[in-house]
Amino acid sequence: MSTSTAEVTAEAARTGSARSSAGLRRLLPDGPWPWIFIVPTLFGVAVFYLWPIVKTFYLSFTTVGVFGGSTFTGLANYAQLFTDPQIPRSILNTAIYTVIVLLGIPIAIGLASLIERPGMRFRTLYRTLYFIPYVTMPAAVGIVWRLIFNGDFGPINWLLSLVGIKGPYWLATPGFALVAVAIVGLWMSLGFNLIIISAGLREIPQELYEAAQVDGASRFRQFRSITVPLLTPSIFFVMIMTVVNGFQLFDLLYVMLGKANLAMPQTQSIVYIFYNEAFIQNNQGYACAIGILILAIIAVLTAVQFRLQRRWVNYV
Amino acid sequence: MDRRSFLSLAALGGVSLGLGATLAGCSSSQGGTGSQSGAYKAPSKDLKATISYAIWDVNQQPAMEKIIAGFNKIYPNIKVNIQLTPSTGGAYWTKMTTLAQGKNLPDVFWMNGPHIQLFALNNQLLPLDDLVTAGAVKKTNYPKALVDLYTAGGKFWGVPKDFDTIGLYYNKDLLAKAGVPEPTSSWTWDDIKTNGKKVSDHFNKSVFGFAGDLTGGQTSWYNTMLQAGGYIISPDHKKSGYDLPGSIKGLQFWADLIEAGISPSMQQLTTTLANDWFTSGKLAMVMDGDWETAPYHQAFGDNLGVVELSKGPKSNQCVIHGLGNVISATTKQPDAARAFVAYLGTKDAALVQAEAGVVIPAFNGSQTVWAKSIPGLELQLFLDEAKVASPYPISKNTSAWNQFETDILPAAFAGQTPVATAAKQLADKMNAALAKE
Numbered sequence: 001m002s003t004s005t006a007e008v009t010a011e012a013a014r015t016g017s018a019r020s021s022a023g024l025r026r027l028l029p030d031g032p033w034p035w036i037f038i039v040p041t042l043f044g045v046a047v048f049y050l051w052p053i054v055k056t057f058y059l060s061f062t063t064v065g066v067f068g069g070s071t072f073t074g075l076a077n078y079a080q081l082f083t084d085p086q087i088p089r090s091i092l093n094t095a096i097y098t099v100i101v102l103l104g105i106p107i108a109i110g111l112a113s114l115i116e117r118p119g120m121r122f123r124t125l126y127r128t129l130y131f132i133p134y135v136t137m138p139a140a141v142g143i144v145w146r147l148i149f150n151g152d153f154g155p156i157n158w159l160l161s162l163v164g165i166k167g168p169y170w171l172a173t174p175g176f177a178l179v180a181v182a183i184v185g186l187w188m189s190l191g192f193n194l195i196i197i198s199a200g201l202r203e204i205p206q207e208l209y210e211a212a213q214v215d216g217a218s219r220f221r222q223f224r225s226i227t228v229p230l231l232t233p234s235i236f237f238v239m240i241m242t243v244v245n246g247f248q249l250f251d252l253l254y255v256m257l258g259k260a261n262l263a264m265p266q267t268q269s270i271v272y273i274f275y276n277e278a279f280i281q282n283n284q285g286y287a288c289a290i291g292i293l294i295l296a297i298i299a300v301l302t303a304v305q306f307r308l309q310r311r312w313v314n315y316v
Numbered sequence: 317m318d319r320r321s322f323l324s325l326a327a328l329g330g331v332s333l334g335l336g337a338t339l340a341g342c343s344s345s346q347g348g349t350g351s352q353s354g355a356y357k358a359p360s361k362d363l364k365a366t367i368s369y370a371i372w373d374v375n376q377q378p379a380m381e382k383i384i385a386g387f388n389k390i391y392p393n394i395k396v397n398i399q400l401t402p403s404t405g406g407a408y409w410t411k412m413t414t415l416a417q418g419k420n421l422p423d424v425f426w427m428n429g430p431h432i433q434l435f436a437l438n439n440q441l442l443p444l445d446d447l448v449t450a451g452a453v454k455k456t457n458y459p460k461a462l463v464d465l466y467t468a469g470g471k472f473w474g475v476p477k478d479f480d481t482i483g484l485y486y487n488k489d490l491l492a493k494a495g496v497p498e499p500t501s502s503w504t505w506d507d508i509k510t511n512g513k514k515v516s517d518h519f520n521k522s523v524f525g526f527a528g529d530l531t532g533g534q535t536s537w538y539n540t541m542l543q544a545g546g547y548i549i550s551p552d553h554k555k556s557g558y559d560l561p562g563s564i565k566g567l568q569f570w571a572d573l574i575e576a577g578i579s580p581s582m583q584q585l586t587t588t589l590a591n592d593w594f595t596s597g598k599l600a601m602v603m604d605g606d607w608e609t610a611p612y613h614q615a616f617g618d619n620l621g622v623v624e625l626s627k628g629p630k631s632n633q634c635v636i637h638g639l640g641n642v643i644s645a646t647t648k649q650p651d652a653a654r655a656f657v658a659y660l661g662t663k664d665a666a667l668v669q670a671e672a673g674v675v676i677p678a679f680n681g682s683q684t685v686w687a688k689s690i691p692g693l694e695l696q697l698f699l700d701e702a703k704v705a706s707p708y709p710i711s712k713n714t715s716a717w718n719q720f721e722t723d724i725l726p727a728a729f730a731g732q733t734p735v736a737t738a739a740k741q742l743a744d745k746m747n748a749a750l751a752k753e
Contacts, residue, residue: 066713067440146587257586262726262732280719
């Protein structure tokens with residue numbers, strides 16, 4: 001980029017051409033073709049991602065009618081947001097869920113190291129098996145796990161009963177319900193994390209291990225001093241994605257807990273409240289304010305992670 | 317581009333992609349108002365038009381196609397396209413609301429109780445009073461409670477299509493094993509409790525005596541509230557009835573059943589629904605809607621029995637709900653749409669539905685065919701109940717307070733909060749929501 005800018009400037013100075021022409025050339029250092037190729041994508045991003053965010057931001061300051069039409073009500077929605085007793089609890093629930101799902105990253109690292117071991121057979125098969133839950137519809141996954149966690153007839157409590165433990169009503173007991181949903185979330189995210197980390201593992205140059213062997217480093221020492229540090233960029237990426245996805249917990253919760261669940265107040269996520277306000281209560285202006293809150297939380301968490309990465313992420 | 321900036325960009329991309337998906341739901345556009353009306357006159361037989369008809373039940377699609385074929389014998393040039401959207405998870409209503417925002421509602425579509433006032437009073441529907449004035453639709457052909465359900469703001473908005481009432485289903489086999497007599501129409505709440513307890517005790521609670529679906533009121537607490545002399549919402553749809561003494565008694569009934577072990581616990585009823593307990597042979601008696609007759613009969617055959625609801629302190633009344641056919645306010649083919657809705661309200665159309673046996677048609681006198689649709693099972697009780705049933709409770713924004721019900725009542729049924737306290741809290745929240753309508 002910097003070189004081409006220099007060229008443009010130099011050329012503009014040489015020819016002494018008009019300012020506007022120089023501006024155009026600065027915008028199009030390589031001619032119009034790059035822009036022609038990316039405009040369709042830019043258009044899509046603008047229409048389907050940026051515009052909804054702008055519109056949401058605007059609507060969060062209004063009261064929206066069920067069938068459209070909005071009246072400006074200033075900060076009323078935000079005032080409600082800060083006094084709504086459900087909000088702090090739901091943020092806490094979502095955070096607990098996200099932390100549990102983050103525990104899936106060490107598991108994914110362990111599994112990826114096993115699968116990527118030299119001479120491993122059926123590697124593709126294992127990768128596929130772990131990846132399937134990630135590409136399965138969360139609603140379908142939720143229905144199956146709802147059966148597995150069933151308090152009276154589910155296989156988990158049946159297994160527990162074999163060793164004399166009376167299992168809880170997993171999905172209808174406060175505390176247990178959130179853990180149960182998070183276990184499923186972790187299980188679903190495992191495949192994606194595994195693939196990214198596997199790719200990271202394969203990028204580590206073999207020579208480093210050979211050199212370490214020559215120096216007499218043990219297997220564990222190699223893992224600690226070569227594998228983990230060189231894997232940190234992938235781990236960082238996976239962490240960002242897990243936190244972003246974790247804070248959008250909705251479909252699993254919705255399907256697994258169902259209606260009129262006693263455990264819902266101690267389990268509901270912030271997106272769940274967003275859904276209720278937008279589509280059940282028909283309170284779309286307030287829902288937009290919640291949407292902006294979710295945006296802010298995720299933005300802050302991501303910014304903090306980018307800030308902290310300098311301390312622990314090693315780029316080659 | 318180096319590895320570092322690639323991963324950073326990819327991560328940021330993930331952030332914005334995810335957020336886009338969350339926030340997109342918020343976006344909305346201007347809604348439509350405006351309605352076409354004018355004295356109705358049946359259009360000429362050679363009217364040429366294409367209209368859409370949105371429905372949500374795939375099991376009823378064959379009957380709907382048959383009705384359209386009948387309609388086309390009169391109007392051969394009006395083409396009716398069925399649009400099926402399954403109602404699972406509220407998809408149908410999310411779609412209709414979105415279509416309404418874009419002024420793209422189907423010309424004719426199925427409506428239900430909880431949504432009629434929302435759509436009608438927000439100017440999304442075409443009033444049908446002209447059809448009534450012109451004699452193309454006669455209100456007396458349908459149960460009064462249904463006509464009331466589809467009347468709002470002094471206008472008539474939907475032609476009743478079908479209805480549901482609630483019955484007491486029982487498993488003859490389980491009752492016989494426990495040595496308990498089969499329920500009759502003269503049973504009271506006390507009979508339910510005494511005999512239900514015998515079943516639960518006999519099977520040591522591996523099979524329960526009696527239950528209802530407590531994740532929603534229609535087949536359970538709405539009915540018992542009425543039976544104890546309470547109501548859910550005042551007839552003018554402005555005031556909650558949850559804090560009335562009769563209503564509280566009707567709610568207490570379910571808390572008592574759970575406490576006595578006659579019914580599975582609230583936790584058990586949310587993770588395995590009441591109808592699943594019954595079909596899997598773990599529940600002897602269940603209160604449920606007529607729509608379960610076919611699945612229950614499939615599960616138990618001649619071992620299935622059904623009878624009127626048991627009598628509470630005041631009555632054995634139940635709620636009646638039914639679908640209606642409505643016309644979009646923004647239809648470009650009002651004449652064809654009105655001719656079609658008028659036909660959907662005829663006895664011919666009702667008889668096609670009756671023969672299909674999936675739902676009870678709303679047209680009076682056409683239901684006897686339905687009542688005999690399952691040999692060996694007397695279903696007349698559902699029709700008798702309809703004559704005295706109370707309309708399904710609704711207001712302009714029904715789903716708002718429906719959610720308060722499922723937020724607040726489970727703890728009361730489970731015995732965690734006193735029923736009277738929960739009922740008062742619910743009434744207050746519901747009244748606040750109604751005031752905002």
